[in-house]
Amino acid sequence: AQTVTQSQPEMSVQEAETVTLSCTYDTSESDYYLFWYKQPPSRQMILVIRQEAYKQQNATENRFSVNFQKAAKSFSLKISDSQLGDAAMYFCAYLVSNFGNEKLTFGTGTRLTIIP
Amino acid sequence: NAGVMQNPRHLVRRRGQEARLRCSPMKGHSHVYWYRQLPEEGLKFMVYLQKENIIDESGMPKERFSAEFPKEGPSILRIQQVVRGDSAAYFCASSPSQGTYEQYFGPGTRLTVT
Numbered sequence: 001a002q003t004v005t006q007s008q009p010e011m012s013v014q015e016a017e018t019v020t021l022s023c024t025y026d027t028s029e030s031d032y033y034l035f036w037y038k039q040p041p042s043r044q045m046i047l048v049i050r051q052e053a054y055k056q057q058n059a060t061e062n063r064f065s066v067n068f069q070k071a072a073k074s075f076s077l078k079i080s081d082s083q084l085g086d087a088a089m090y091f092c093a094y095l096v097s098n099f100g101n102e103k104l105t106f107g108t109g110t111r112l113t114i115i116p
Numbered sequence: 117n118a119g120v121m122q123n124p125r126h127l128v129r130r131r132g133q134e135a136r137l138r139c140s141p142m143k144g145h146s147h148v149y150w151y152r153q154l155p156e157e158g159l160k161f162m163v164y165l166q167k168e169n170i171i172d173e174s175g176m177p178k179e180r181f182s183a184e185f186p187k188e189g190p191s192i193l194r195i196q197q198v199v200r201g202d203s204a205a206y207f208c209a210s211s212p213s214q215g216t217y218e219q220y221f222g223p224g225t226r227l228t229v230t
Binding site: 004033037042043044045046047050091095097102103104105106107108109 | 147149151157158159160161164172174175205207209211214215217218219220221223224226
């Protein structure tokens with residue numbers, strides 16, 4: 001069974017600084033997708049960034065980037081120039097790309113606090 | 117283009133009652149997923165449906181829980197004879213087709229069982 005582990009229940013960062021959230025996963029598959037979702041106090045799940053396992057290049061979306069280490073099964077999220085609106089729960093998620101099986105497996109989340 | 121809609125946003129039921137949660141996917145999306153989030157936990161997959169078909173229900177409890185996605189109308193997650201342990205946030209997500217590997221989430225329904 002696939003598992004996703006987020007070992008940091010809580011993190012905090014000073015506004016405008018950079019923070020990295022950790023995620024590791026366990027899988028025997030070679031083709032899969034990884035995601036970071038943000039859940040602010042409104043509880044809406046917002047897709048932050050996605051990475052295809054077959055791509056060696058790390059995904060970036062504006063201030064958000066990932067460090068994808070396939071051999072180590074590691075998928076960390078870096079947030080640069082942190083803003084107050086970044087405060088939220090962040091969930092790492094995994095999806096294996098077999099047709100007919102597209103469920104997301106989530107980690108337990110990291111609560112990110114931004115210090116003004 | 118409206119996002120994924122879920123209603124009600126909050127639902128209170130007494131033990132033994134039935135809960136019906138509705139999900140309208142994004143326009144053009146024919147695939148629906150239901151997830152449950154217990155307090156202070158991540159989301160857990162429950163069921164994956166296409167129009168009139170259940171594709172994967174491996175995360176659904178064997179009893180009291182059922183889901184459908186009819187040809188017309190929203191997807192429904194039904195919980196019969198609710199118990200306190202069913203209290204959670206239930207999220208619906210949709211995608212346009214298999215192979216897109218992106219799911220768009222609704223705002224969730226918070227179910228409280230008293």
